[in-house]
Amino acid sequence: MYGNDFGTEAPEIAPDDPDFLAIIDADGRIEPRDAMPEAYRKTLIRQMAQHAHSEIIGMQPEGNWISRAPSLKRKAILMAKVQDEAGHGLYLYAAAETLGVDRSELVELLITGKQKYSSIFNYPTLTWADMGAIGWLVDGAAITNQVPLCRCSYGPYARAMIRICKEESFHQRQGFEILWTLSHGTEAQHAMAQDAVDRWWWPSLMMFGPPDAESTHTAQSGRWGIKRFTNDELRQRFVDMTVPQSEALGLTLPDPDLTWNAETGHWDFGEIDFTELFEVIKGNGPCNAQRMAHRRRAHDEGAWVREAAAAYEAKRAARTSEEAVA
């Protein structure tokens, strides 16, 4: 999928290099050792790394419910989903590595807090219904963001995203099914589903980032074929898809301003309180410290495994060379 292309790093060129822009304008793909502007390379490394970190941290809120899933079937599904998140993180780290960074450097940036992950994973998962709401809303928002990335101008990223999007659709459907089952269960189960949707709706809308007017990355990323739609366009697309699904679920979305606008053909929705998003990004969300502490602990506690595997291989290699001499 990635094609590290087995050699030295891509040569640097000007941000408006005509040959480079011609490939992008022809909807072509930039591959690892092609010449590319330094800012293009840096933007992609940052975006892919943060996406990878999000997948890795994203295992935690759901991992929280594996031991308490209501049935063996739900438990097996949840384990498969969390395993997929690990896989997605690995596809993305591998894709980022084609641009000349090493995964261990990126992991270091995550655990020292120098790079961010998606703020959505700093919210707690309080009930089983949260597994449904995360699958339906959080993964639904992620898919809306990610489908256009399947056509991203950087080949390895686009190929990783194609694979991720295929797997995400299972995630979204299983979440929808959890909520549908709860919504059509007892009164208490219905209330639990509604409560989860009430808590996850607004954070899901914030996953698309700040409004276009305040977004710093959109224009240059758009020119380079990294980002094909703006934050607000994608957010609107998500709302339009999700409202009819909420009706099918028999659940309401917690926004009194949500109304169909026949003129625009879109759902109008209420104003988003972005001060909350910025607080969570700054590290003041309900679970920031817990998520980071857990990630660091897992990394440290896994050190002996990495050391043992390296020592075993060193011993095997030494034995092989001894036999070759004898």
Add this chain to the structure above:
Amino acid sequence: MSADSWPLWEVFVRAKRGLSHVHVGSLHAPDAEMALRNARDVYTRRGEGVSIWVIPADQIAASSPDEKDAYFDPAEDKVYRHPTFYHVPEGVEHL
């Protein structure tokens, strides 16, 4: 090899009998056996393959994109290598 920088392996998967192995991605592993096991878990969770190859990334030689034009030039001016180069009279079949 330090514990935090296992070598990079490129992974190739045969999707089913009758097809070639195709490059699907890369991963880090301390040795070939672990690389194969990790490749199975990372790249074939949904029956994407019946056979996996893993190859140390530093063992692969590649043509350089810089020399792309010169390197592939010899193919450019030999259009007579394609069957469409030849004129076939009307009505001649199975050719």
